[in-house]
Amino acid sequence: MFDRNIKIAPSILSADFANFGQEIQAIEAQGADWVHIDVMDGHFVPNLTFGPMAVKAFRPHVKTVMDVHLMISPVDQYIDAYADAGADVLTAHIEAGPHIHRTLQAIKGAGMKAGVALNPGTPADAVAHLLELTDLICVMTVNPGFGGQKYIDMTGKVRALREMIGDREIHIEIDGGMDPNTAPLMAAAGADVLVAGSAVFRGGSVSRPEVYGENIRAIKAAANAAL
Numbered sequence: 237m238f239d240r241n242i243k244i245a246p247s248i249l250s251a252d253f254a255n256f257g258q259e260i261q262a263i264e265a266q267g268a269d270w271v272h273i274d275v276m277d278g279h280f281v282p283n284l285t286f287g288p289m290a291v292k293a294f295r296p297h298v299k300t301v302m303d304v305h306l307m308i309s310p311v312d313q314y315i316d317a318y319a320d321a322g323a324d325v326l327t328a329h330i331e332a333g334p335h336i337h338r339t340l341q342a343i344k345g346a347g348m349k350a351g352v353a354l355n356p357g358t359p360a361d362a363v364a365h366l367l368e369l370t371d372l373i374c375v376m377t378v379n380p381g382f383g384g385q386k387y388i389d390m391t392g393k394v395r396a397l398r399e400m401i402g403d404r405e406i407h408i409e410i411d412g413g414m415d416p417n418t419a420p421l422m423a424a425a426g427a428d429v430l431v432a433g434s435a436v437f438r439g440g441s442v443s444r445p446e447v448y449g450e451n452i453r454a455i456k457a458a459a460n461a462a463l
């Protein structure tokens with residue numbers, strides 16, 4: 237099951253919000269490896285997206301991996317709702333509260349893979365005592381809240397995490413500003429899951445899905461060429 241091959245996880249934050257079902261089907265048909273879902277609460281981050289009922293409605297359309305990124309605070313009271321919604325991976329921010337260890341325990345206890353996300357200002361060391369509870373570390377390469385922002389280089393942090401992880405089965409995911417120019421830097425540093433919103437959906441639509449395919453392949457090929 238676990239592998240470190242480069243995986244592209246389009247963020248549906250850049251999809252047509254009136255047409256999520258068809259958008260998810262289109263990106264998967266065009267080669268998306270995972271589907272990344274950005275949950276924002278208007279409190280932990282300035283923007284507001286969708287909650288567990290919407291995520292549950294996406295579930296039947298997702299045939300790959302439903303990767304749910306919570307940008308909410310507090311987290312713990314919503315964990316069961318996202319398990320019920322069918323999240324495969326549930327990621328919480330280390331900055332979202334004082335008890336990330338408990339949060340990761342609860343996510344795993346609810347039967348999901350547990351992810352921990354780090355804002356650009358949070359050091360790699362912050363996860364040192366969480367590795368046994370963690371299936372994925374999400375390194376933010378933008379400040380969370382919006383798609384289409386400028387990439388912030390986190391090469392040193394990703395290298396440090398890759399070293400810290402060793403042979404543990406923990407994914408390193410990169411979120412923010414991934415495109416064919418920036419993805420190779422993160423792949424070379426040790427990342428395996430690349431989230432991309434604007435760079436996947438740019439120029440395409442459900443009636444022009446082949447553009448999604450071209451965009452996904454361009455990011456993946458650039459990343460693989462750096463290995």
Ligand code: DX5
Pocket residue numbers: 247249250272274305378379380381382383384385411412413414431432433434435
């Ligand atoms: C940012 C979100 C990202 C975002 C990425 O808060 O977590 O997943 O959608 O979008 P791009 O690829 O456009 O930076």
Ligand code: ZN
Pocket residue numbers: 247272273274305411431
């Ligand atoms: Zn995200």
